[in-house]
Amino acid sequence: MAAALTLALRGQRVTAPNPNVGCMLVRAGHVVGRGWTQAGGRPHAEAMALDEAGEAARGATAYVTLEPCAHESARGPACANLLIAAGVARVVVAMRDPDPRTDGKGIARLEAAGIAVTTGIGEAEAQRTIAGFLTRRFKGRPHVTLKLATSLDGCIALANGESRWITGPEARAHAHLERARHEAILIGRGTLERDAPRLDVRLPGLESRAPRRILLSARTADGWHMISQPSAIATLVGVDHLLVEGGALTAATFLRADMVDRVLLYRAPVLLGGKPGIADLGLTELGGAHGRWQLTDTRMLGSDRLEVYERASKRDSE
Amino acid sequence: MAAALTLALRGQRVTAPNPNVGCMLVRAGHVVGRGWTQAGGRPHAEAMALDEAGEAARGATAYVTLEPCAHESARGPACANLLIAAGVARVVVAMRDPDPRTDGKGIARLEAAGIAVTTGIGEAEAQRTIAGFLTRRFKGRPHVTLKLATSLDGCIALANGESRWITGPEARAHAHLERARHEAILIGRGTLERDAPRLDVRLPGLESRAPRRILLSARTADGWHMISQPSAIATLVGVDHLLVEGGALTAATFLRADMVDRVLLYRAPVLLGGKPGIADLGLTELGGAHGRWQLTDTRMLGSDRLEVYERASKRDSE
Numbered sequence: 001m002a003a004a005l006t007l008a009l010r011g012q013r014v015t016a017p018n019p020n021v022g023c024m025l026v027r028a029g030h031v032v033g034r035g036w037t038q039a040g041g042r043p044h045a046e047a048m049a050l051d052e053a054g055e056a057a058r059g060a061t062a063y064v065t066l067e068p069c070a071h072e073s074a075r076g077p078a079c080a081n082l083l084i085a086a087g088v089a090r091v092v093v094a095m096r097d098p099d100p101r102t103d104g105k106g107i108a109r110l111e112a113a114g115i116a117v118t119t120g121i122g123e124a125e126a127q128r129t130i131a132g133f134l135t136r137r138f139k140g141r142p143h144v145t146l147k148l149a150t151s152l153d154g155c156i157a158l159a160n161g162e163s164r165w166i167t168g169p170e171a172r173a174h175a176h177l178e179r180a181r182h183e184a185i186l187i188g189r190g191t192l193e194r195d196a197p198r199l200d201v202r203l204p205g206l207e208s209r210a211p212r213r214i215l216l217s218a219r220t221a222d223g224w225h226m227i228s229q230p231s232a233i234a235t236l237v238g239v240d241h242l243l244v245e246g247g248a249l250t251a252a253t254f255l256r257a258d259m260v261d262r263v264l265l266y267r268a269p270v271l272l273g274g275k276p277g278i279a280d281l282g283l284t285e286l287g288g289a290h291g292r293w294q295l296t297d298t299r300m301l302g303s304d305r306l307e308v309y310e311r312a313s314k315r316d317s318e
Numbered sequence: 319m320a321a322a323l324t325l326a327l328r329g330q331r332v333t334a335p336n337p338n339v340g341c342m343l344v345r346a347g348h349v350v351g352r353g354w355t356q357a358g359g360r361p362h363a364e365a366m367a368l369d370e371a372g373e374a375a376r377g378a379t380a381y382v383t384l385e386p387c388a389h390e391s392a393r394g395p396a397c398a399n400l401l402i403a404a405g406v407a408r409v410v411v412a413m414r415d416p417d418p419r420t421d422g423k424g425i426a427r428l429e430a431a432g433i434a435v436t437t438g439i440g441e442a443e444a445q446r447t448i449a450g451f452l453t454r455r456f457k458g459r460p461h462v463t464l465k466l467a468t469s470l471d472g473c474i475a476l477a478n479g480e481s482r483w484i485t486g487p488e489a490r491a492h493a494h495l496e497r498a499r500h501e502a503i504l505i506g507r508g509t510l511e512r513d514a515p516r517l518d519v520r521l522p523g524l525e526s527r528a529p530r531r532i533l534l535s536a537r538t539a540d541g542w543h544m545i546s547q548p549s550a551i552a553t554l555v556g557v558d559h560l561l562v563e564g565g566a567l568t569a570a571t572f573l574r575a576d577m578v579d580r581v582l583l584y585r586a587p588v589l590l591g592g593k594p595g596i597a598d599l600g601l602t603e604l605g606g607a608h609g610r611w612q613l614t615d616t617r618m619l620g621s622d623r624l625e626v627y628e629r630a631s632k633r634d635s636e
Contacts (some may be wrong), residue, residue: 151607152583152627153596154472162604252591263589265470269627270607271581273570273599278471281591286480289588293470309470309587 019133027060046079058087067097070105094126132240155274170302180209188250189217230257252279337451345378364397376405385415388423412444450558473592488620498527506568548575570597
């Protein structure tokens with residue numbers, strides 16, 4: 001399933017309106033087919049993997065990151081039917097398809113055809129893989145990641161505004177990779193006027209993946225798409241993943257609106273006593289602050305540490 | 319040597335004016351003697367271990383956390399002489415004694431008597447074990463630990479001042495254990511007036527280890543020893559380990575004076591957007607902030623994480 005999830009990531013940002021899915025076909029210990037949702041959403045991952053496997057699919061086990069679809073469409077056949085027709089013996093599914101046209105019907109159809117189905121394997125990772133799709137579907141807005149690059153004491157700049165650089169080159173390169181994974185990137189008016197950031201992707205081979213630039217502001221600016229409040233991100237067409245890069249007021253505005261799903265916290269081993277990374281959130285009691293975030297990944301990047309936090313409750317993550 | 323270092327810790331806070339040293343005697347794979355500097359500084363660790371070993375010390379290896387002393391005093395004989403007289407075959411030393419009355423002379427005397435001496439094993443840990451003694455000796459002041467209990471964004475309170483609790487019970491219990499390791503604890507006037515903290519040790523069996531309470535302030539307060547600036551900590555008699563507990567102005571004052579040797583950073587997985595843990599440090603360029611701190615320990619305490627940072631350069635750590 002881990003390999004199937006990696007295949008699913010190949011479709012990130014390009015499979016809309018469909019979710020990016022991965023599929024591995026294994027027979028007698030050998031991989032006989034691999035597929036992932038193609039640009040524009042078709043072919044589906046299962047169709048591509050079955051096509052590669054041909055006759056070898058008979059008796060194989062299919063690992064799919066999302067329940068195979070049960071609905072035919074003008075764009076292609078239902079994947080559940082394709083798997084049955086190919087004679088697959090077993091299907092392992094990471095998560096059910098929340099699309100009401102499938103939502104359990106794909107699994108039921110496979111089982112009715114005598115195929116053994118296992119579900120829930122790698123579910124959390126699968127949800128993470130299509131977080132943009134799920135958030136767009138259930139909250140009607142992009143999945144929002146807040147990026148913070150701070151000192152140990154949570155500062156993003158010295159008192160005089162100096163902020164280059166707090167984190168080192170490895171952390172900054174990783175932040176550029178994260179930019180490439182998002183369709184759009186947002187900053188506030190203060191950051192625009194102070195830093196005039198390019199917000200491009202300065203990584204070899206990924207230069208063309210620079211996200212669209214969004215400005216949170218009451219006034220327009222040349223070359224920027226402008227929104228006046230966080231809820232307006234719902235109107236951003238073709239944006240399922242939004243990266244919020246700052247500054248402190250913008251971060252606080254999105255947190256207050258409860259529109260942050262994931263936090264990338266790059267921390268450098270310095271103490272600055274400077275400008276905080278998040279402006280006043282307006283909290284009046286501490287109880288409400290607890291239990292909202294869980295650490296889902298951490299790694300060293302040079303002498304800096306990256307911590308990734310996501311919404312703690314399952315209910316909120318969808 | 320690890321076991322000898324653990325023995326050395328038994329003397330922490332009680333061996334002044336002598337450093338707390340540990341000694342293990344091992345012969346043919348068996349521990350034959352264990353010793354640690356006793357309250358008031360005598361007997362020394364080696365004398366105690368040799369006393370326990372008796373004749374078994376002949377041909378044994380001695381592991382000592384500090385170079386055996388070469389100077390006799392009215393309070394007892396030189397440990398180098400005791401080891402030679404006992405017929406020890408080998409001595410492993412973690413670090414040289416910086417006391418000019420020894421400083422290599424103990425090792426030289428052992429070698430002159432035909433004893434094999436190895437030095438530098440566990441040196442960093444040994445220095446840490448007697449950090450208070452070393453800082454008092456070389457900087458003429460106590461070793462200073464700054465304790466911060468913050469949110470992920472570096473806040474120690476909400477904007478309205480609410481600060482109970484950011485970290486959980488496990489982190490708070492650990493902070494009380496750290497209190498018990500310090501002879502004195504310091505806060506600023508703001509913390510006194512806002513929180514009126516008891517600063518006691520609320521751990522079973524350690525209640526009597528509550529440190530002396532020091533106030534950084536221009537005005538006196540009942541029950542508190544008052545100092546008006548960080549440099550005055552040099553005058554605190556019997557204090558080799560000082561814990562600075564806040565608030566933000568006090569932390570900044572000690573950092574600006576370059577009088578923080580160690581930082582205990584307890585971090586709770588919450589975002590607060592509230593009051594920063596460190597007030598303006600007056601830094602004007604980022605280059606100077608880098609390379610000052612190194613992470614020396616980290617562990618989970620419930621859902622919080624403790625990170626311990628120490629001065630990065632060896633020169634500064636003594």
